[in-house]
Amino acid sequence: MDKKQLLRRALTTVSQAAQNFDRSLMVALFHAKLLFVLDNFDAAERECRRALRIETPNDPNWDDIPPMAAPGADSDARVSYVKKQLRVLLKQIIVVAALYWSSMKNAPQGQHVVSVTVDTLHAHYDGIDKSAAKTISDATRFLKNQESWSFWICLNSRCDGKKFPDTSSLWQHTCSKHRDELWGKLQSLIDPEYWENTSQDDHSLVGIALSRQSDTFLLPRVQDMFECLLLSPSVGIQAEPFAEMRQRKCREGSEILGSIREKLRMLPKDTLSTEFQECCSGIGKLWLKFLEVTVVDYREIILPLARSYQWIELKKRIPFYLNHPGSRRIGFADANIDIICAFCSSAVKANN
Incomplete structure (x- = not known):
């Protein structure tokens, strides 16, 4: 001492x-x-x-x-x-x-690390990052209303990132509000199942859930946080801002749509030819890629925000444990x- x-x-x-x-x-x-x-x-x-x-x-x-x-x-x-x-x-x-x-x-203290109330997380970021705090509010409200973390966005700037719960509603909106003579040709070539909701759970994002009873984010997979930190210790846990994510997805989605339009214009007239079948297969793959790119999963942003807060809370609790009578002292190898x-x-x- x-x-x-x-x-x-x-x-x-x-x-x-x-x-x-x-x-x-x-x-x-x-x-x-x-x-x-x-x-x-x-x-x-x-x-x-x-x-x-x-x-x-x-x-x-x-x-x-x-x-x-x-x-x-x-x-x-x-x-x-x-x-x-x-x-x-x-x-x-x-x-x-x-x-x-x-x-x-x-131990009971550990439970405080694996969960954080929505209000606590919002208040934490409201003081340091207003946009992150707004994203937390938007994500919570969307999840409660739609029972889902994910949605698709309209790429047209006039729609200002309008959200759609599935791909079929996105397609209906695109055909009615942003008409293009090529959309009919595209629909005739794509397998009908591709128009259904193709959203699949990203297993890297299952480390967060929302408890409706206590209005609390649950983060049980603490090991994921340590793995993330050890992979990039000098960077830490960072979340891509929602606005930047939306801009990126709109840009990438627009590029894919441009490639689809070009393939549709060059589509061979002979529907029985090998070239026609190969072109259709390429268009189908591009469409699936378009759906994967334009889906937004709020967990992509909320999970790292919650993990960052979780990491701060964990570090705060260590000194209390180290100074508690009977606790085992952790050795400091390099800082003698x-x-x-x-x-x-x-x-x-x-x-x-």
């Missing part, structure tokens, strides 16, 4: 140094490790990510203190070494959280508290 008190006193000095020398990778790495051994995992993670985003760092240099703290034949090699250490620390944070979760998942104390002693003396 005497070491922890020393480190807490030093943290103010080190945090100020990280702010003053915001392009220093060496200070950032030290700051992140100090936060880590003080069990402030969320701040340590944020400092690691901030440091990794520095494009032209001021250090490490040949004259680092201690000398050659970052080995390497040239500047690029030394910078690469420090950034590798930052990534290692990010992975350690994830591993510590995974160890904590394995100890607590069956004795080594950090040696540096912090000098920092505190200098500050006093």
Whole structure:
């Protein structure tokens, strides 16, 4: 505990140094490790990510203190070494959280991690991202009204992304509101079953459900969160904004429709020819691809938003567990508290 008190006193000095020398990778790495051994995992993670985003760092240099703290034949090699250490620390944070979760998942505290009320999630994002908060409200309302997470969108800009619950209603709307002489030819060539609702569950998105009784998002597959974090520790959990997703799908869908139109115009007149059959097969595949591209599943956005909140909540709970009497202490492999104390002693003396 005497070491922890020393480190807490030093943290103010080190945090100020990280702010003053915001392009220093060496200070950032030290700051992140100090936060880590003080069990402030969320701040340590944020400092690691901030440091990794520095494009032209001021250090490490040949004259680092201690000398050659970052080995390497040239500047690029030394910078690469420090950034590798930052990534290692990010992975350690994830591993510590995974160890904590394995100890607590069956305890009552663990239930607070696998669920979040709609109101809580909305309030969290309303303070930091209004568009994400609106998407949460829209998705919840749509799910309750339609009993589905997914819908198809009209690509025409005049419809402003109008939603349709199935492909048949999308097709009827397209034929009546956006007439084209080629639509009749397309319908005569496509297998009738292709006009039905072709939506299939994406198994990568089944990690979230909405409890209608408690108005709560359920996130039972916590392991998926750890896998996502370990695959891209320096990026973390990110959700594609709904507006960007809709624009992307409209752009990709329009390109596919353009290819379908071109094939329809070049369709051979001889319906018995091999060329005609091959062209029809190609059109059918393009149509299925069009339906896959233009479907929007709210889980694609809500799941990472909820996972990100879940990750923050998990990190908050670890220190309470670590400091609880009788809990087993998790080892810190790379951030050795004795080594950090040696540096912090000098920092505190200098500050006093």
